[in-house]
Amino acid sequence: MRTFRRVCVYCASSNQVAEHWRQTARAMARCLAQQGIGVVFGGGSVGLMGALADAALAEGVEVIGVIPKKLMDLELGHRGVTELVVVDTMHERKHRMAELSDAFVALPGGWGTLEEIFEVTTWTQLGYHEKPVGLLNAGGYYDHLITFLDHAAELGFIRPAHRPILQASADPDELVDQLRRVVLPQLDGAVLRGPAGP
Numbered sequence: 001m002r003t004f005r006r007v008c009v010y011c012a013s014s015n016q017v018a019e020h021w022r023q024t025a026r027a028m029a030r031c032l033a034q035q036g037i038g039v040v041f042g043g044g045s046v047g048l049m050g051a052l053a054d055a056a057l058a059e060g061v062e063v064i065g066v067i068p069k070k071l072m073d074l075e076l077g078h079r080g081v082t083e084l085v086v087v088d089t090m091h092e093r094k095h096r097m098a099e100l101s102d103a104f105v106a107l108p109g110g111w112g113t114l115e116e117i118f119e120v121t122t123w124t125q126l127g128y129h130e131k132p133v134g135l136l137n138a139g140g141y142y143d144h145l146i147t148f149l150d151h152a153a154e155l156g157f158i159r160p161a162h163r164p165i166l167q168a169s170a171d172p173d174e175l176v177d178q179l180r181r182v183v184l185p186q187l188d189g190a191v192l193r194g195p196a197g198p
C-alpha cells in the first residue's frame with residue numbers, strides 16, 4: 001500500500017457550473033484532509049479550484065498552488081494558501097505540480113483538466129514517474145470517457161496492460177484507496193513494442 005504526502009488535484013477553472021460540482025471539490029478536499037494528505041492544485045481561486053483549496057485550508061492541511069504569472073489575474077491567484085508557487089510557463093506549472101505530488105486526481109473539468117490528467121498518465125505509462133492517477137467520476141461525469149478508454153484498450157490503442165494506470169471512482173475515499181493499491185505496470189519494452197495485434 002502506498003502512502004501519500006500530497007495529492008495533486010486537477011480541477012475546473014469554470015465558474016459556470018452548478019453548485020453541486022463545488023460540493024464535489026469540497027468532498028475531495030475533506031477526504032484528503034481526513035487522511036492527513038496535503039493538496040497540490042493549480043493555484044487559482046476560480047471554479048472548482050477555489051472550492052477545493054478553501055475546503056482543504058478549512059481542514060488545516062497543507063495546500064500548495066502552482067500558477068503561471070500570466071494567469072495570476074485570469075484565475076485570481078489564491079492568496080490564502082500555504083504556499084503559492086508562481087512560475088513562468090504552463091509547462092513549468094505542470095512539472096512542479098507533478099514533482100510535489102505522490103498521486104494525481106482529476107475532478108470534473110474541461111480542456112485543461114483533461115490535458116493535465118492525460119499528461120501525467122502518459123508519464124506513468126512511460127516510467128517518467130511511478131505515480132497512480134485517477135478520475136473522480138462524480139455524478140457519472142466521466143462515464144463516456146471511461147467507456148471510450150475501455151474501447152481504446154479493447155482495440156489495442158491503449159495497451160491492455162496500461163489501462164489500469166488511470167483508475168476511476170465516483171467516491172473520493174474509494175478512489176484514494178484504489179490509488180494506494182493499484183499495481184502499476186512495470187516499464188517493459190515487450191509491452192511497449194508488441195505483440196502484434198490480430
Ligand code: AMP
Pocket residue numbers: 011012013014042044071075090094109110111112113114115116
Ligand atoms: P479547465 O479544465 O479548462 O477549466 O482548466 C483547468 C486548469 O487547467 C486551469 O487552471 C487551467 O489554467 C489549466 N490549464 C488549461 N490548459 C492547460 C494546459 N495546456 N496545460 C496545463 N494546464 C492547463
